[in-house]
Amino acid sequence: MKEKLPPEDSISTLDQLKKHLNISPVTETQLERVLQAHPMLITPHYASLIDWTDPDDPIKKMAVPSRQELNLEGSYDTSGEAENTKFPGIQHKYAETALLLATNTCAMYCRHCFRKRFVGLPTKEILKRLEDAAEYIKKHTEINNVLVSGGDPLTLSNRTIEKMLALLTKIPHIKAIRIGTRVPVTYPQRFDDGELLGIFKKYSTSQKRLYVVTQFNHPKEICPQSIKAVSELINAGVLINNQAVLLRGVNDKPETLATLMNNLVGIGVTPYYVFQCRPLTRVKSHFQVPIYDGLMVIEKAKAHCSGLSKRFKYIMSHVTGKIEILGIMDDEIYFKYHQAKDRKKIGAMFKYPVSRTAGWLDDFNPYEDQSQKELKIKQAIKWEIQEETN
Incomplete structure (x- = not known):
């Protein structure tokens, strides 16, 4: 570096x-x-x-x-990362994918970050030895791709990045490696480093591609410097996908989202996901858009997108899996499991009555009648009494 x-x-x-x-x-x-x-x-x-x-x-x-970040509504772990952690720094929620948390550092600390619980803070959740992760992946031949995240892996030294890629690309059953990063957006000068680009070119081969997964959320982020960074990555043989987050006051207007997607395609970045903002502590209250409104924004935006730029899926990264938010028909919202921890759920579709306020799957519960709600309340009170008397 x-x-x-x-x-x-x-x-x-x-x-x-x-x-x-x-x-x-x-x-x-x-x-x-x-x-x-x-x-x-x-x-x-x-x-x-x-x-x-x-x-x-x-x-x-x-x-x-x-100051809205003083609102503590929500949770710091909305996707069940703790329960899917095999040892510090490696998660294995979906059979085919290993997730490595390579660092707790970013070039910039985004206020909507879904890992606010440790980014920029002391933590025990980060991978200590790359060799341990490689050994775990070698033993689990069902894993065919690795997602390297954090924090932001591209804040690591070139030496560490090369060591990581060297270890992972040697594993026969790994077909692709993804690096999740905001650096092309927040610090595009990182890609002026010829040594880093040489590492990417070395390890992104015709048989085992390296993917960079960016997070461009607004058209203003696509500027001459970030366009140059993207071009350098493409020239190094890296494939680039974008995962945006639907954020109130940022990109929750159809024209903004359409412009973002069309411009991404123009610079060679594939629109991959638009994530529903998670109900995170210090994030939910001022960034989350209700799912109903999100669907309206996305469908209106897609009406102004080319076929290439409307390929993205509107996704909720739930504790049970990645759930695609499909659309509304006959006063019901339709969902589909795009990926799931329980493989039997993959591809399964389900629906809920329309809610104008629900921002997360857990906000929908049409099958719970009043007697069930009262029973849950009684059980909660019972547990509180037991805890107080123990």
Whole structure:
């Protein structure tokens, strides 16, 4: 790596932030509480994309802490990552896929991050030895692809990245390796590093491709620097998919989402998923869009997308699996298991009566009558009494 990442002139303190924004004493006190829980880090590049005079700037919303993060509604683990962890740093939820958590560091700490529980913080959830992960994968021949995530793996040193790719590509039953990263968006200068590009070119072969999975969420993020980064990756033989997150105040307008998808296709990035924002602590209250509204946005956006740019699936990454949100018919919302922890569920379709407020699968429960609800309440009270008397 040519220079320290993140750059030393990144915004990480309120004093630095106040050079760009007027922050009242009350708000400053609230933001101090937010930063005690979840740090701030904004690269100079990403800061340059922000219109600091616009109170509703979508780029700013993804990067700058908000006092709304004091809302603790939700959960820090909405997809069951803890229960699918085999040992620190490796998860195996779906039979074919191993997930490696390679680092707790990112170039920028996104305010909508679904791993806020450890990104930028001390943690025991990160992989300690790459060799341990490789050994686990070798023993599980049902695994045919590896997703390397974090944090952001591309904040690691070139030496570590090469070691990781060398170990994984030697495993015969691994057909593809994916690297989940926001670096092309938040710090595209990373790809000015010829050594890194050479590593990608070495390990992305005709028989075993390397995929970079980006997260472009707004058209403003597609700028000359990020376009150059994407071009460098393509020239290195890397295939690029994009996983956007549907975020209130960022891309929840059909014209915004359509422009994003069409522009991604134009620069050589395949639209892969649009994720329903998870009901995360310090995220749900100000970023999550109701599923009904999300469907309206996505279908209207697709009406203005080419066939290439409407290939993405609207996905909810639930504890039971990846659930595609299909659409509405006859006052019912239809869903389909795109991937599932229980393989018997893969491809299964189901439906719920339309709800205008539900933001997650658990918000739908049409089969629970009043007597069942009362029973659950009584059971909950019973457990509380038992805990108090024990």
